[in-house]
Amino acid sequence: MQRYKCIVSYDGTLFAGFQVQPDKRTVQSEMEKALRKMHKGEAIRVSASGRTDSRVHAKGQVIHFDSPYSFPAENWEKGMNALLPEDIAVISVQEATPDFHSRFDATGKEYRYLVSLSKKRDPFQRKYAYHFPYELNYQAMQDAIPFLLGTHDFTSFCSAKTEVTDKVRTIREIELLVEGGMLQFRFIGNGFLYNMVRILVGTLLEIGTGKKVPVDIVEILQKKDRSFAGKTVPGQGLYLWKVYYDEED
Amino acid sequence: MQRYKCIVSYDGTLFAGFQVQPDKRTVQSEMEKALRKMHKGEAIRVSASGRTDSRVHAKGQVIHFDSPYSFPAENWEKGMNALLPEDIAVISVQEATPDFHSRFDATGKEYRYLVSLSKKRDPFQRKYAYHFPYELNYQAMQDAIPFLLGTHDFTSFCSAKTEVTDKVRTIREIELLVEGGMLQFRFIGNGFLYNMVRILVGTLLEIGTGKKVPVDIVEILQKKDRSFAGKTVPGQGLYLWKVYYDEED
CATH class of the missing domain: 3.30.70.660 (Pseudouridine synthase I, catalytic domain, C-terminal subdomain)
Structure with a gap:
């Protein structure tokens, strides 16, 4: 498994916040949906530096996820951006150590x-x-x-x-x-x-x-x-x- | 009857263009709805300098309309802005001569x-x-x-x-x-x-x-x-x- 750290930007207007909620459009659920497509239907969990509320925007939210695949960072970025809706953009992807945590390591x-x-x-x-x-x-x-x-x-x-x-x-x-x-x-x-x-x-x-x-x-x-x-x-x-x-x- | 000239700004994202179309949300229909409320249900026709298409924005569209009321320009502006949806704003209102036409007089x-x-x-x-x-x-x-x-x-x-x-x-x-x-x-x-x-x-x-x-x-x-x-x-x-x-x- 390889851990990846991503910087993500989103227009919060049409989201019920970051975190997954039943029957609501959230940033996390859209990101997990895109990653699932890249993993042939396998569920991939996305963790963020913190939640954002409904209508709140992000220019530099940070998330991480684990994958059995080890594509180059640029391919992750292109692949995710191709599958994400246009109100979310992945700004960068980089490989992280297995102990990196977007929330607990934030200083x-x-x-x-x-x-x-x-x-x-x-x-x-x-x-x-x-x-x-x-x-x-x-x-x-x-x-x-x-x-x-x-x-x-x-x-x-x-x-x-x-x-x-x-x-x-x-x-x-x-x-x-x-x-x-x-x-x-x-x-x-x-x-x-x-x-x-x-x-x-x-x-x-x-x-x-x-x-x-x-x-x-x-x-x-x-x-x-x-x-x-x-x-x-x-x-x-x-x-x-x-x-x-x-x-x- | 008094003719009024208004400068109008709108975010075109959620409009099917300027001109009235059946069952579509348009700038003209929203403006006429607001004016009707200010005229106790009487229909007021809005004419523009020209149409704009679906999703096209305006910073300075010009429209005119006729009214039996002669409020000061500032009251028209406040009244219309209070009744219009937040993606349309009236920037200014001024009294015009009865022969002024937003489209035919545009140079x-x-x-x-x-x-x-x-x-x-x-x-x-x-x-x-x-x-x-x-x-x-x-x-x-x-x-x-x-x-x-x-x-x-x-x-x-x-x-x-x-x-x-x-x-x-x-x-x-x-x-x-x-x-x-x-x-x-x-x-x-x-x-x-x-x-x-x-x-x-x-x-x-x-x-x-x-x-x-x-x-x-x-x-x-x-x-x-x-x-x-x-x-x-x-x-x-x-x-x-x-x-x-x-x-x-």
């Missing part, structure tokens, strides 16, 4: 969240950004970032619908970029809880509109209670951008 | 066509550009442009499925821009025949790959026969970008 992740600031609704952005046509105080949002960086218990920034008990995570980097009517949030950390990026963005936007002030972050973290943070912004603005492993960067 | 149109050049399939571009991952000779394509500019009989660049008899049109400007893995064609002219932009792009791409040479354009125009020009490229790369009227620019 960090980068998520981005796109907010369309244009006053007018843009039909071309509706599935790829969150439309938020309100005035924002960027300085206030920047001032809130230092309170979020580093290691904290992020219980207040996690959906109540989670089974994870250890809610301590480390955020290494948060960046705000404004360009051409689009606000882009970049988050890099060792891992993110369920809905964490979407609640972080919702809270930062409430600081941007003046509903909260930067130092409120300190109290929100201390409370360890979801109800103190801002709203969960919609899934279509979220992108799993990159998964980090020790081998690289 | 020119700009179309753009997007070609994604990336070697890998991009799931985020599949509905918004034509994927063409082949080597192109841009100089050859540029050299072909002068043969197309000006006034010609464009029968060879028109779908056989047309009822128009006068196929003489004037192309004022053709521009090729390459930026970030995307090739953008810009066409400005006094009017375009059915499928004309898509056949022009298909022919220029065949010149780019060396299947044709620039001077072939002269013969293709002379033949007045569709079979001599290149293929019709797919609709999802095409954008009706702007409609010109004498009042402006």
Whole structure:
């Protein structure tokens, strides 16, 4: 058996998330369907660095699978792309050691969240950004970032619908970029809880509109209670951008 | 009765084109549905600068309609956008004179066509550009442009499925821009025949790959026969970008 690591990009619009669910179109089930065809009907299990929710996109999701075949990486890539639907693309395939695990070996992740600031609704952005046509105080949002960086218990920034008990995570980097009517949030950390990026963005936007002030972050973290943070912004603005492993960067 | 002129943008992905067709979702039928709601059930007819085909997008389509109401332009815009589906947006509304006609008064149109050049399939571009991952000779394509500019009989660049008899049109400007893995064609002219932009792009791409040479354009125009020009490229790369009227620019 040979283990393969793949970087995968998908437009989340028409998927009920990554993970297999009965009677739903998911990224995992489409990938497993393509791999089954390449293995003459034999079921091949795909494991990912983590799930993504319904409508959430990926530019650099990482998955792994095992195969009795040892084609060159390029042939795997071509074969899978030929069989996958057009809203999923395999960006690269490489051979991995048998102990590589896309989830347990990940040392960090980068998520981005796109907010369309244009006053007018843009039909071309509706599935790829969150439309938020309100005035924002960027300085206030920047001032809130230092309170979020580093290691904290992020219980207040996690959906109540989670089974994870250890809610301590480390955020290494948060960046705000404004360009051409689009606000882009970049988050890099060792891992993110369920809905964490979407609640972080919702809270930062409430600081941007003046509903909260930067130092409120300190109290929100201390409370360890979801109800103190801002709203969960919609899934279509979220992108799993990159998964980090020790081998690289 | 007051006549209104509107600039409209739409993502063509989920429409069977602009024009009303029985049992099909079209831009015109969605706009007329929204206007009917604003007129207490009274049918309001929408006229456009021209049709767009299935999957073709618009950044600046122009339509007009007549109404017994005389709301301020801003209220029309807000009202229509509140009632329209999220893949259509009204960009602006202005009062027009009773003799203004979105189609007959148009003095020119700009179309753009997007070609994604990336070697890998991009799931985020599949509905918004034509994927063409082949080597192109841009100089050859540029050299072909002068043969197309000006006034010609464009029968060879028109779908056989047309009822128009006068196929003489004037192309004022053709521009090729390459930026970030995307090739953008810009066409400005006094009017375009059915499928004309898509056949022009298909022919220029065949010149780019060396299947044709620039001077072939002269013969293709002379033949007045569709079979001599290149293929019709797919609709999802095409954008009706702007409609010109004498009042402006």
